[in-house]
Amino acid sequence: MIRLFYVTALYLCISYQASVQTTDLLREKIQQIVSSRNTVVGVSIVGNNGRDTLSINGDRHFPLQSVFKFHIALAVLSRIDKKELSLDQKIRLEKKDLLPNLYSPIRDKYPNGVTLSISEILEYTVAESDNIGGDVLLRLIGGPQVVEEYFRTNNFKDISIKINEEVQQANWDLQFQNWTTPKAASEVLAAFYYNKTKLLSKKSYGFIWKIMKGTATGKDRLKGQLPKNTTVAHKTGSSGANKEGITAAVNDIGIVFLPNGNHFFISVFVTDSKENADTNEKIIADIAKVAWDYFNSKAN
Numbered sequence: 187m188i189r190l191f192y193v194t195a196l197y198l199c200i201s202y203q204a205s206v207q208t209t210d211l212l213r214e215k216i217q218q219i220v221s222s223r224n225t226v227v228g229v230s231i232v233g234n235n236g237r238d239t240l241s242i243n244g245d246r247h248f249p250l251q252s253v254f255k256f257h258i259a260l261a262v263l264s265r266i267d268k269k270e271l272s273l274d275q276k277i278r279l280e281k282k283d284l285l286p287n288l289y290s291p292i293r294d295k296y297p298n299g300v301t302l303s304i305s306e307i308l309e310y311t312v313a314e315s316d317n318i319g320g321d322v323l324l325r326l327i328g329g330p331q332v333v334e335e336y337f338r339t340n341n342f343k344d345i346s347i348k349i350n351e352e353v354q355q356a357n358w359d360l361q362f363q364n365w366t367t368p369k370a371a372s373e374v375l376a377a378f379y380y381n382k383t384k385l386l387s388k389k390s391y392g393f394i395w396k397i398m399k400g401t402a403t404g405k406d407r408l409k410g411q412l413p414k415n416t417t418v419a420h421k422t423g424s425s426g427a428n429k430e431g432i433t434a435a436v437n438d439i440g441i442v443f444l445p446n447g448n449h450f451f452i453s454v455f456v457t458d459s460k461e462n463a464d465t466n467e468k469i470i471a472d473i474a475k476v477a478w479d480y481f482n483s484k485a486n
Contacts, residue, residue, distance in 0.1 A: 208480070209240055215476040216242060223469060225433075225459035230368035232376060233450030233481045244369040245344070248455035249361050251354070251423030251435040252315045253371070254333070254347055256398070259312050260378060261336040262304070262323050263390040273305040273393065277322060288317035288355060305393070313400045315422060317351040324350050330364070340385065342377070344370035358428050361435070371439045371453035379419075379441060379451075395419055398440070406464075407438035408452065410471030412478055417443040433459040436466035442478060450481050 212231075220227045220242075228243040250257075265271045278301045284293035291314045292300070292307075302310075304326075311319035324330055334347040348363040377383070381391055404422035412418070420440025427433045439453040454470045461469075 208484075209238055212476060212480045213240055213242070216240075216473050219469060219472045219476070223459075223461055223465065225461055225466065225469070226457050227469060227473075228368040228453075228455040228457070229473060230372040230453045231450060231477050232372050232452075233448075233477075234484060236376075238450075238481075238484075241369055245367050247344075247346075247362075247365040247367060248437070248457050249423075249425065249435045250347070250364045250366055251361065251425050251437060252317075252320070252351075252403075253366070253421050253423035253437050253439055254364050255311050255315060255320045256421040256439070257333055257337065257345065257347060257374070258320055258323050259308050259394055259397075260374075260386070261333040262308065262327055263386055263394060264336060265327055266304070267387045267390055271304060271326070273303065273308075273389075275304045276301050277304060277307060277326070279318070279322060283322070284318060285352060288321075288351060290316050290318040292316050292318055308393075309397050309400075312394075312421060313397045313402055315403045317355065321350045321352055337374070342370065342374060345374070358425075358434070361425060368453045368455055371455075372451045375439060375441060375451045375453070401440075404438050404467070404470075406467040407436075407470040408440050408442065408454070408474045410467065411475040412442065416478075419443075427463075431460060433457075433461070433463070433466055436463070436470065438470050438474075442474065444478075444482055448481070450477060452477055 228246050228248050230241045230244050232239050266273055279299055281299045292310050307319045307322055310316040330347045330350055337345045344367040346365045349360055354361045378385055398419035399417055401420050408420050409418050418440050420438055423435055423437035425433060425435035434457055436456040441449050441451055443449045454473050456466045456469055459466050
């Protein structure tokens with residue numbers, strides 16, 4: 187019995203060391219990707235059923251930008267699950283609501299106003315990152331801090347949501363009031379994907395992950411270098427560059443699904459970047475690719 191105990195302990199120790207060493211190789215590859223870039227990058231990766239975790243600047247505050255539309259959608263769906271709202275509920279958007287200085291496929295398609303269901307607005311907001319749609323949803327549930335409070339109440343930390351898109355896009359400095367950490371972003375992804383504590387009803391769960399898989403923005407980020415037709419459920423965020431050429435946010439967080447049916451969570455935030463837009467996106471794509479290679483090799 188004693189011999190068996192020591193053999194088992196030795197096996198577990200060797201297995202743990204092998205895992206750490208392999209993760210260290212992944213970390214080294216990511217460090218090589220970011221080391222020559224004039225930017226700050228935050229990364230959180232969780233895979234292999236939570237046994238493999240890695241973070242770089244994982245506890246640093248990064249501006250959310252449109253990533254927070256995922257959080258908005260989750261807060262709205264919680265209200266729907268409580269029967270306070272309905273996916274089929276109609277919302278009227280008047281022409282005056284369709285502000286000209288915000289990115290909005292809704293406004294582009296319906297310049298004179300439109301009546302849409304909450305489900306349609308959610309899809310525009312998450313899958314197409316519609317700024318006007320996001321602000322409509324925020325007004326519907328009581329404002330940005332209602333979203334923050336929802337996550338705080340459910341024991342999520344390191345999520346600050348203070349302002350809407352209209353305010354965020356009008357003042358460069360204010361965007362930093364909406365922030366999260368790479369670790370917290372991955373924690374939210376995992377909690378709502380596994381849904382162990384029933385944060386979402388079955389219907390809301392299916393709805394959010396369907397539209398996350400249909401995200402049309404950021405094709406050159408997490409999905410940029412992955413095999414064609416790889417399923418990625420993700421949400422992007424972008425700030426653009428200021429007059430000094432500094433980019434505050436190029437983000438993508440999501441779940442990458444492997445050919446064998448497994449998956450990994452990955453959150454990448456690029457901030458304080460003096461690189462151009464293509465380079466910022468390539469940083470995210472490069473990191474996603476080495477993560478894909480790592481987890482896919484472990485599956486074979």
